[in-house]
Amino acid sequence: MSRFWPKSLGAQLALLVALALGVAQAVNFALLLQATHRQNFVATATLAIARLGETVQRTRTGQTTPAMLRGSIATTASPLKPPMEMRADIAARAREMLEEVGIRVNRLEAAIVPASAFQVQVDNAGRLLRRAAVLRREVIVVTAEIGPRQWVTTAAPLPSLNPGVFGALIFQTMVLYGFVLLTVLWVGGKLARPLRELRLAAERFDRRQPLEPVAEQGPEDTRRLIAAFNAMRTRIVAMLDEKDRMLGAIGHDLRTPLASLRVRTELVEDEGERARMAATIDDMNRTLDDILSLARLGRPSEAEQRVDLPALVDNLVAEFEDLGADVALEDGSRLAVPMRPNLIKRAVRNLVENAVKYGGQARLRVRSEGGAALLEVDDDGPGIPEAEIARMFEPFTRLDGSRSRDTGGAGLGLALARAIVDAHGGQLTLANRAEGGLRATVRLPLGG
Amino acid sequence: MDDKPHLLLVDDERSIREPLAAYLQRNAFRVTQAGDAAQARERLHGYAIDLVILDVMMPGEDGLSLCRHIRETSDLPVILLTAMAEETDRIVGLEMGADDYVVKPFSPRELVARIKVVLRRMGRGGGVRQRAPETGSYAFSGWVLKAGERALIDPDGVSVPLSTGEFNLMLAFATHPHQVLSRDQLLDLAYGREAHAFDRAIDNHISRLRRKVEADPKNPALIKTVWGGGYTLASDVTRL
Helix, strand or coil: CCCCCCCCHHHHHHHHHHHHHHHHHHHHHHHHHHHHHHHHHHHHHHHHHHHHHHHHHHHHCCCCCHHHCCCEEEECCCCCCCCCEECHHHHHHHHHHHHHCCCCCCCEEEEEEEHHHHHHHCCCCCHHHHHHHHCCCEEEEEEEEEECCEEEEEEEECCCCCHHHHHHHHHHHHHHHHHHHHHHHHHHHHHHHHHHHHHHHHHCCCCCCCCCCCCCCCCHHHHHHHHHHHHHHHHHHHHHHHHHHHHHHHHHHHHHHHHHHHHHHCCCCCHHHHHHHHHHHHHHHHHHHHHHHHHHCCCCCCCCEEEEHHHHHHHHHHHHHHCCCCEEECCCCCCEEEECHHHHHHHHHHHHHHHHHHHCCEEEEEEEECCEEEEEEECCCCCCCHHHCHHHHCCCCCCCCCCCCCCCCCCCHHHHHHHHHHHCCCEEEEEECCCCCEEEEEEEECCC | CCCCCEEEEECCCHHHHHHHHHHHHHCCCEEEEECCHHHHHHHHHHCCCCEEEEECCCCCCCHHHHHHHHHHHCCCCEEEEECCCCHHHHHHHHHCCCCEEEECCCCHHHHHHHHHHHHHHHHHCCCCCCCCCCCCEEEECCEEEECCCCEEECCCCCEECCCHHHHHHHHHHHHCCCCCECHHHHHHHHHCCCCCCCHHHHHHHHHHHHHHHCCCCCCCCCEEEECCCEEEECCCCEEC
């Protein structure tokens, strides 16, 4: 059922109106049918009664015999007997009508019978009945006892329904559908257009693009909805900007005391203590960098450009090699990917750092697959329990839960990497490798 | 006493300026401090300064503006202290004529090392500053090397990221097309004499560079090996 239910506002409206109109027309048709039927019945009964009256009158005055009269027969007993459909109401009406013109009869009976059945019973039926039989109609039969063992019977066929009535009704329905549905579709479309634009604006909401307010159009309710949407969007942008400004300010304000602290560590005599202090400050600084990058994601200062991804990864690998880390990139062909290179570099650096930190080494691979660039970072570490993988992307989450400085980092790395990849329309996933260790996969769209 | 290099340290943050000045003094420098650009201009007139260490972010006139002023009026070497590691800041700083830059928070030891490098470079050039960092562009075989942005663009317009070492090598090649450059020359051109680079590092950087720019790195067409001599860029270069 739901498969046939249209999804758009205009079509739903049109379908509902069509259904309602259909029901109304059906009722209309039933009423018309009933009225026509009733009218036919009364007219036919009156005709049969009139013929009976005439026949009775002529028979009594000896002008003629029933057999000579069109559609009338004379019998010694009533031809009407069950299972014929006896109609006392017609009989009563006949008696009334006959008495009105001063004709009195003894008994009066009436029935509606199929013309064929009546013909079989009374084989000297008139031509009219014969024709009625051919037409398979029903006939109203009235019979009156005008003397002992003397019955006079007349009949009149019920007309079949005029097919023209149906035709007219169908035509009327079609015209109605045409007018009403076209109007409804048009109105529905008019209603739906501003709503569609609203939906598109909501879907395309990206605060890195300049905001065009959605045009306020359509009926008053829709206009108000659009105005409210525009206002809400402005508030959201303001809030996000405020967040970025705050993070930026926090970052910058922390840099200065950190720099001061870093200079002062040189005053510490103990060599080991001095190195540890310097390392702590470097750590804090890296976290600060991550926070600032996260804040700047919404308002990147860097333009997007097509960059050779393997070359970018190769530079990172060289940096890690210079620090003595076991990091290697498999040879691959060149692959241009649209990106903001400094952000992507940060994301990949975070992944490689994690691999080295927890897995002792990192193996990187770049390839293209189905319109996307795939970068895989493998390590030989213990991996992550499947149930924990989703949680790893939350900021400030680390598997050991300790957040101790000796394994480094505040747990922002993966969250930032994923945010950066997301901002590029890509996906970052983690999975345990069958042969042991963890694999981080970055999928970036190759663009048009 | 007077053979100590005289540094002018300009930073509005006392909490950085004072301990840093103390540290530099302990490392055989003479240090004069300034809390803002106006004070710095005054000190520049009043003392025979050898090198300026300049904070970029200062209230009032900022470090970049002061740096440009210094560059317009003298050959004094400048090292910038910047709070942001953004590439654009670095480029702007170098375009303003700074000789080097250090990102906060920095290791004072590293700052001292950089100061010594810059001073030695000055000394080697007979007191004359080396040319301002290259900011031109070079086109060869469809590639464009943009010195200002330190970017290499391939014939399809795709940016190919280079490490500092690789970029310096590429720039050395681009400014000496068709010349055979020995490892020694490359070391000198790409890293400067003071760098602790080895011949092996040159070969490593060349092979990485080839992976990035050659269609077939095993059979290089652009950066060719000259047996017994060194390397050469086998392409005409147009300065843009």
